[in-house]
Amino acid sequence: MDWLTFTAEIFKAAAWPLAAVAIALMFRAQLRALLTRMNKGRFGPAEFEFEQTLQTLVAQSAAAGTLHSPATAASAMRTSVPPREAIAVAWHALEHAAQVRAQTVPRLPPLQAQDMALYQQLEALHEQAIGQSQFHPSAQAVNNYARLARGLQARMKGVPPG
Structure with missing residues (x-):
């Protein structure tokens, strides 16, 4: 495996977790409000x-x-x-x-x-x-x-x- 393939695989593996973190950061105020209304967990x-x-x-x-x-x-x-x-x-x-x-x-x-x-x-x-x-x-x-x-x-x- 060459370095370009390795780099591409790293980006593919990290794409969804990074997207989830980015979305959570963008909507952190709404997520905080939602968590305060949780009643079971x-x-x-x-x-x-x-x-x-x-x-x-x-x-x-x-x-x-x-x-x-x-x-x-x-x-x-x-x-x-x-x-x-x-x-x-x-x-x-x-x-x-x-x-x-x-x-x-x-x-x-x-x-x-x-x-x-x-x-x-x-x-x-x-x-x-x-x-x-x-x-x-x-x-x-x-x-x-x-x-x-x-x-x-x-x-x-x-x-x-x-």
């Missing part, structure tokens, strides 16, 4: 679906005035508990509160439909966190999960939000 330690769902739930709870104060939930994050275990602990405390509430339901007002939906969503997120061995959410996502779980737990016990 994995990039390094980020869990898009889990974290975006939690952000939506936090926003809904804040709008409804039912979001638990960050100070109590942040105390769970001060320890060196792995994220999956912190989510499991928060879920099990919430599950226990649901069981206690079921036993004392005649004395407490019924839960709101939004609280029942939140319980189901937190259960699904817990199952997602426990079911995936490569699950590594951010500390903020774990904190948000704990805040939502503690707020719902307090409402199940009949304690006003705060």
Whole structure:
């Protein structure tokens, strides 16, 4: 193989990757906007679906005035508990509160439909966190999960939000 053939083969092999890089550079602003709207996927330690769902739930709870104060939930994050275990602990405390509430339901007002939906969503997120061995959410996502779980737990016990 002579040097001209070698050079031509190099250019043929590099043409598509270089074109893809050029297109990505030309449309980087649009690609960045598209990536912020992604709701499912994995990039390094980020869990898009889990974290975006939690952000939506936090926003809904804040709008409804039912979001638990960050100070109590942040105390769970001060320890060196792995994220999956912190989510499991928060879920099990919430599950226990649901069981206690079921036993004392005649004395407490019924839960709101939004609280029942939140319980189901937190259960699904817990199952997602426990079911995936490569699950590594951010500390903020774990904190948000704990805040939502503690707020719902307090409402199940009949304690006003705060």
